[in-house]
Amino acid sequence: MTLLEKLQAELTRLSKSERKVAEVVLAEPQATLHKSIASLAQQAAVSEPTVNRFCHSLGAKGYPDFKLQLAQSLAQGTPFVNRHVDQSDTTQSIVEKIIESTMASLNVTRRSLDIAAMDRTVEAFLQAPRISFFGLGASASVAHDAHNKFLRFDTPVQFSDDTLMQKMAAINAKPDDVLVFISHTGRTKVLCEVAALARESGATVVGITAADSPLAQECATVLATHVPEDTDLYMPMASRIAQLVLIDALVTSFTLKKGPEIHEKLRLIKETLRDSRYEKKDIRDLP
Amino acid sequence: MTLLEKLQAELTRLSKSERKVAEVVLAEPQATLHKSIASLAQQAAVSEPTVNRFCHSLGAKGYPDFKLQLAQSLAQGTPFVNRHVDQSDTTQSIVEKIIESTMASLNVTRRSLDIAAMDRTVEAFLQAPRISFFGLGASASVAHDAHNKFLRFDTPVQFSDDTLMQKMAAINAKPDDVLVFISHTGRTKVLCEVAALARESGATVVGITAADSPLAQECATVLATHVPEDTDLYMPMASRIAQLVLIDALVTSFTLKKGPEIHEKLRLIKETLRDSRYEKKDIRDLP
DNA sequence: GAATAAATGTAATTTAGCAACATAATTTGA
DNA sequence: TCAAATTATGTTGCTAAATTACATTTATTC
Known part of the structure; x- marks a missing residue:
């Protein structure tokens, strides 16, 4: 299970303050990668050690490790699955979905x-x-x-x-x-x-x-x-x-x-x- | 282009010491994620700032950013690389290569x-x-x-x-x-x-x-x-x-x-x- | 409503990363 | 071939970021 999935899954287990952190992270995971523990703490309106504890709750060894896992999780994307486009899609997500479907199709062809x-x-x-x-x-x-x-x-x-x-x-x-x-x-x-x-x-x-x-x-x-x-x-x-x-x-x-x-x-x-x-x-x- | 692809591509551009760093990273990229700049420097037998400069040469903002990008690159999975077809290829390998090149191209397009x-x-x-x-x-x-x-x-x-x-x-x-x-x-x-x-x-x-x-x-x-x-x-x-x-x-x-x-x-x-x-x-x- | 446990914050400590400078190695031009 | 200039690398010390230890607050239970 990647970090983002884990985060989604264990959202309820987290304490109040930790959930605040989780929400900031989930809101824009990509941006989180470039934040220091201090700025993330500030945005979530919690203290720095709380962020650190939040990281440990998710099984990371610390904040940097958390970011590493988050980065991997993001890069993973949804691996080549056909996902259908719908009205709510942005141009960005349309491109993502089409490319992924294409790759899925290529994988099938290869095999x-x-x-x-x-x-x-x-x-x-x-x-x-x-x-x-x-x-x-x-x-x-x-x-x-x-x-x-x-x-x-x-x-x-x-x-x-x-x-x-x-x-x-x-x-x-x-x-x-x-x-x-x-x-x-x-x-x-x-x-x-x-x-x-x-x-x-x-x-x-x-x-x-x-x-x-x-x-x-x-x-x-x-x-x-x-x-x-x-x-x-x-x-x-x-x-x-x-x-x-x-x-x-x-x-x-x-x-x-x-x-x-x-x-x-x-x-x-x-x-x-x-x-x-x-x-x-x-x-x-x-x- | 992900960081690993970039690393492969620009290996020759790098200076002698920087290449030493590159080799250590390429040897076991996954392990690099959990190294500090100091231990990576030691393993490559260079100074810490050299590692830092190496990161900048690859377009990263610093060592932590480098690790982040490396993490993403690793998560990407098999980096679809353009491999050229030659006389010795079988039909099977032609198909493989073409599909991989296509996927590489799609990846680049996506990004x-x-x-x-x-x-x-x-x-x-x-x-x-x-x-x-x-x-x-x-x-x-x-x-x-x-x-x-x-x-x-x-x-x-x-x-x-x-x-x-x-x-x-x-x-x-x-x-x-x-x-x-x-x-x-x-x-x-x-x-x-x-x-x-x-x-x-x-x-x-x-x-x-x-x-x-x-x-x-x-x-x-x-x-x-x-x-x-x-x-x-x-x-x-x-x-x-x-x-x-x-x-x-x-x-x-x-x-x-x-x-x-x-x-x-x-x-x-x-x-x-x-x-x-x-x-x-x-x-x-x-x- | 006090006692206890859990959660959160504060402050101090440690560590990692990095910039500035110094030195070494390499290249260039005569 | 050698000196000058350029580039590459290393050393030092500073800064900021992360973490630990401890204090305080908040919730929970009897």
Whole structure:
């Protein structure tokens, strides 16, 4: 149990004066870290030894030790739990919560990723005469991102968030072509239809989607992403980050497997792009 | 950056004696918490003021403050550090490294975000007759994502990854319109030009980009994202996640500030989208 | 309502941290 | 290579912070 939790729990056990101290600490724990025992005593309107006794009551060896434990307690935060945002949240707490949810999602991804499926996918990419990424809505931007990344290589790559185009592409897919379907829920009807068409064309169908979803059933390989309960009004944002990270990993693995000769090409691309950028040293010279 | 990360990073900057202190601290950080300045000095075989100076070198206000920061740093848990991928990596280790880098990036973002700037941006959004998101290359998909999110509200929103379109949009921007420019480096020339045009139109220009970059200079409000050294061949992937999270936070804050009446609309949208999806119970019935 | 126990405050003591100064080591320029 | 300047480190003594011991107040019990 961290100090702050202990403080909450044993608030009633404390004597009157000690509780006054506790309240000051709980009101702004972060600020307490930079207070001396004297100023804390003053703010709580108690004497210094009372503060000291308060520290001992909480199991600390003294005031400095108390501050140390408080610091650790604060840094601990709530470790990566999905906490829902509500009306009372400040911008600060919104950021905290979103980042923590994202981290929670990443942790789940790390633990649950099917490495074998990823390897199969990369192998398929290496063989493929053409790679396509399809997604709709929020997943469209993930597909878009994947497309951007693969543009750096010499394998032709396409992306679409237009269902008609997707259907045409799916019908025209050749064996060995890899078509990657991205969907958070895996339940979007049209996308499932497109995936079915692709499968019928004999191409390799890969899904970045929820396991056991209708879309997953159309796929030869499923890179499952964890779908947290969507109890919120706010969009499922964290899981999309997991999709992106998954794609990052695919690209990175792909790059490595392509071998060193690809590096020269990447360097060249970088070189070329440099012309469209301001150099770092230019900063001072700008208007 | 937490104190331990900083300590790792600036180890070379430190003077000989200070490094001795650093080594003792790094050897057993946890134990250091319960040492006085005197005993730490003794163990490092240096004088007390040297330890004090060491603390100041790391940005602490003194020895007690140093211990406080160290305590927080330790409580943070595994310090997610950017580890570069190399040829010898397995798919598993690639995933690990990418996730850790992403988490590191998120941690940095959490600590360094300018909340006031975010609040200003949300206020501007609330006033705006129109919101636009512009990005190029990898940042285009981030802009794309932002666009998707804002489509849920009644404020007109546009997105473009086409520089000509962007320019036209910038020129036609009206005062109170908000134009958000997304760029990892903030050094892409065309995007800076577009931002300049937008500024001349009198619209509110917001940048999600590196602080102190040319693009940042064109912006009324900058939501700075941390740019790690791009020593790698592989793309700057982690920082893009930070941009996305930032946008998530903006959208969420925007939603909350819009008040409860927006919730009905969001519910309606959700309801409508449901028709395009397979119901959960349908899974077993599928072919 | 006195006696006792508990809580709180006062004053003195101790200790830790730090600034100012002194000295040593290193770098720089001729 | 050596002197000057700069930087790094150590010594001393002061200040402030934390703690202990003791006194006083406040609550509790019979």
